[in-house]
Amino acid sequence: MDLEFDRSASRLKAEQKARLDKEKRKREADRRAAAEVQRKNQEMEEAAKERRLQQAEEEARQREAQEERERRTGGVEWKETFVAAPLAEDKGGGGDRITLPPSALSGLEFKGAMEVRGPMHFELATEHGGKTHGGVLEFTAEDGTVGIPPKVAACLAAVTGNDETPEGGYNSRVTATYVRLEKGAFVSLQPRTREFANAMGSVRGSSVPVYDPVRGKWVLPGLEGVLHAALQPLCALTLGDTVRVEHGGSAFDLDVVQLEPAHAVSLIDTDIQVEIAASREEQEQLQERERAEAEATARRQRREEEAGARALQAAARLAEEPPEGAEGAVAIAVRLPDGRRFTRRVLRTSSVGELFDFIDAGGVAGGEPYQLVAAYPRRVFDQSAAGRTWEELGVSGPQEALFLESLAP
Numbered sequence: 001m002d003l004e005f006d007r008s009a010s011r012l013k014a015e016q017k018a019r020l021d022k023e024k025r026k027r028e029a030d031r032r033a034a035a036e037v038q039r040k041n042q043e044m045e046e047a048a049k050e051r052r053l054q055q056a057e058e059e060a061r062q063r064e065a066q067e068e069r070e071r072r073t074g075g076v077e078w079k080e081t082f083v084a085a086p087l088a089e090d091k092g093g094g095g096d097r098i099t100l101p102p103s104a105l106s107g108l109e110f111k112g113a114m115e116v117r118g119p120m121h122f123e124l125a126t127e128h129g130g131k132t133h134g135g136v137l138e139f140t141a142e143d144g145t146v147g148i149p150p151k152v153a154a155c156l157a158a159v160t161g162n163d164e165t166p167e168g169g170y171n172s173r174v175t176a177t178y179v180r181l182e183k184g185a186f187v188s189l190q191p192r193t194r195e196f197a198n199a200m201g202s203v204r205g206s207s208v209p210v211y212d213p214v215r216g217k218w219v220l221p222g223l224e225g226v227l228h229a230a231l232q233p234l235c236a237l238t239l240g241d242t243v244r245v246e247h248g249g250s251a252f253d254l255d256v257v258q259l260e261p262a263h264a265v266s267l268i269d270t271d272i273q274v275e276i277a278a279s280r281e282e283q284e285q286l287q288e289r290e291r292a293e294a295e296a297t298a299r300r301q302r303r304e305e306e307a308g309a310r311a312l313q314a315a316a317r318l319a320e321e322p323p324e325g326a327e328g329a330v331a332i333a334v335r336l337p338d339g340r341r342f343t344r345r346v347l348r349t350s351s352v353g354e355l356f357d358f359i360d361a362g363g364v365a366g367g368e369p370y371q372l373v374a375a376y377p378r379r380v381f382d383q384s385a386a387g388r389t390w391e392e393l394g395v396s397g398p399q400e401a402l403f404l405e406s407l408a409p
Helices: 002-073 102-111 150-156 195-200 222-231 280-317 352-362
Strands: 079-086 097-099 121-126 131-138 145-148 173-179 186-191 210-212 217-219 236-238 242-247 250-260 264-266 273-276 329-335 341-347 370-374 379-381 399-406
Touching: 079 150, 102 173, 121 150, 131 150, 145 150, 145 173, 150 242, 186 195, 186 280, 195 242, 195 250, 195 273, 222 242, 222 273, 236 250, 250 264, 280 352, 329 352, 341 352, 352 370
Parallel strands: 079 145, 097 131, 186 273, 329 399
Antiparallel strands: 079 173, 097 145, 121 131, 121 173, 131 236, 186 250, 210 217, 236 264, 242 250, 329 341, 370 379, 370 399
16 A cells, blocks of 8 residues: 555656646746747847938938039039030130030020029030030030030040041040039149240249230230130139140140149139149159159168178177287278278188178178278179188288278169
8 A cells, every 4th residue: 555655656746747847848948939039029120220220321321412413503403415526716615615505405494504593514524434524605516416625625535546536526425414613712733844834934924914915905914824814714623634824835734633622613703723733744753753762761771781680690700809919910901981991900811701790790881782902903802702711812911901892882
């Protein structure tokens, strides 16, 4: 009876333990499932938050882009692509004003460009990456074409041997975009050669206008007048443009290397400050000098480092100087390039390299390559003789006079 009772109690205890273990496993599984659900919900919330943030940033970028477009265009979005056609100077092509077809005028009127106060400017770009800005002369070009004056063609790099057609036109297609430009406050022009500075060196004058009877108008004398005459036909400038300046029967190309307050500015009804930078030729020569000086400095530093290493090695190898009156000793007097002298005693049976070690350890050669030379008859003791003895090289007397000859380039 007791045995049967013990077996029942053990079975009940085992069943209770199994039930508790099962409940424990279930609670653990429920806990893991709840944690997984919480993790996924958190990931979803973070992903949604990231999407909202990205959406807000994209909306901000779009607003900024729209504001920039409105600032540049005054709310007028007009862009057309045309075939470039040359516009001769006698047809009004002396500046940077293009001609557009009548259809362009209709499109601009439809977009409301004529209701925007201020001058009309266009960004002009080619498929090859050329870009400049200009105004409009008139709407009389043939349909599908844009009349390009020489200045605009040069700035767009549209006039090349490969680009010209047999009929005298261009293969380039030019995209014109309506834009509004800020008034220019400052421009820096860089001549391509020093010839401009030479030609302008004798130009004098003041800012007081004088009447030119030949040209039939009031002009500014001197350099200011020369630059004013070059910029006066233009209505816009773009960073990288080329401005042609004519004086004394010669023409000079100046590049626009700096503009304020923007990379493209309007020249209409503005008093822009003009600065003449150093010519490209002078700048390249200056850069070449600076590069040469930097290379020379680097070479000098390398020589000094090598000389320092040689001095340490030479000092470690340096033998003691034989005492005065020692048998077989030779007093060698060495004259340096700057006129200084020193004397060092060596044994005839010692190597020439010992004297080189003394010179290198003391730095008397300034780190430059050198050789030792006897004048009469001329004998040269260079590094190839460092392992030979003085006796082998014919030095047999009690004294020898040498001079240190620099081998520096």
